[in-house]
Amino acid sequence: MNFLFRRMLNAPRLLGSRIKEFSGRPGSMLGLVESRCPICHGVFALDHSGPLAAACPACRASMPRRDAGYCPHCGELTADPHAPCTPCGRCLNETPPWADFRFHGVFEGALREALHRAKFSEDSACLALLASILDSLCRELPEADAIVPMPLHPARLRARGFNQCREMARLAAHRRKLPIRDDLLLRTRSAPPQTSLSRRDRLTNLNHVFAASPLAGGLRLLLVDDTATTGTSLRKGAEALIRAGAVRVDAVVIARAGRHDTGGY
Numbered sequence: 001m002n003f004l005f006r007r008m009l010n011a012p013r014l015l016g017s018r019i020k021e022f023s024g025r026p027g028s029m030l031g032l033v034e035s036r037c038p039i040c041h042g043v044f045a046l047d048h049s050g051p052l053a054a055a056c057p058a059c060r061a062s063m064p065r066r067d068a069g070y071c072p073h074c075g076e077l078t079a080d081p082h083a084p085c086t087p088c089g090r091c092l093n094e095t096p097p098w099a100d101f102r103f104h105g106v107f108e109g110a111l112r113e114a115l116h117r118a119k120f121s122e123d124s125a126c127l128a129l130l131a132s133i134l135d136s137l138c139r140e141l142p143e144a145d146a147i148v149p150m151p152l153h154p155a156r157l158r159a160r161g162f163n164q165c166r167e168m169a170r171l172a173a174h175r176r177k178l179p180i181r182d183d184l185l186l187r188t189r190s191a192p193p194q195t196s197l198s199r200r201d202r203l204t205n206l207n208h209v210f211a212a213s214p215l216a217g218g219l220r221l222l223l224v225d226d227t228a229t230t231g232t233s234l235r236k237g238a239e240a241l242i243r244a245g246a247v248r249v250d251a252v253v254i255a256r257a258g259r260h261d262t263g264g265y
């Protein structure tokens, strides 16, 4: 409710950010549509389609789709961004529980800024941009029955009052005309941030953190998260859904971070 209320308060500002300008130059009667970039707040001419259309050209350029230099099964980044996509050591040892995996880009630049604003400021324009990215990634995957957002522990949700991942997933689900099912996967206890733990502790830290409902039985699900660092939470969440009977789980995240890149996020 809090988020909806803020959206209502922001509505006039958002409407005002899109203006039609007629400059008087020949051809301008076609109406050049200008928009305000949700990330840098610069005004630019809307001349682009696709998931990043709401961002200005400079911000778009700093949040490209990663097209090489990652593990195709989990998105683990390699140091060379131009290296061919090859499975990482972890995926060679332990097949991920999902059937397919998609992510947009690296947790840096304008993408990092948009994710920060969505999380800490509940910025509705940034949430809409990120939902557009999420929607586009989901369209690359086979048809699903529902979208499942990665849950926050109820205590953390109460403290923050807002789960940005759920909001992005809700907007993307609306575009895809899919139900959002935040009743299928629950976080049953809090875990310390993965990045603060040793590798061995990290691997055991998330056991039994997630519980899935038997209502997941027989469903094809898109499990979505805004950012993945180690990918361990996503694996544990997907495993819980499969144990509960989901017939297929695909995983989608907006940003993949290096292991030490998410400080403060």
Ligand SMILES: [Zn+2]
Pocket (backbone or CB within 6 Å): 037, 038, 039, 040, 041, 042, 055, 056, 057, 058, 059, 060
């Ligand atoms: Zn911008």
Ligand SMILES: [Zn+2]
Pocket (backbone or CB within 6 Å): 071, 072, 073, 074, 075, 076, 087, 088, 089, 090, 091
């Ligand atoms: Zn991998």
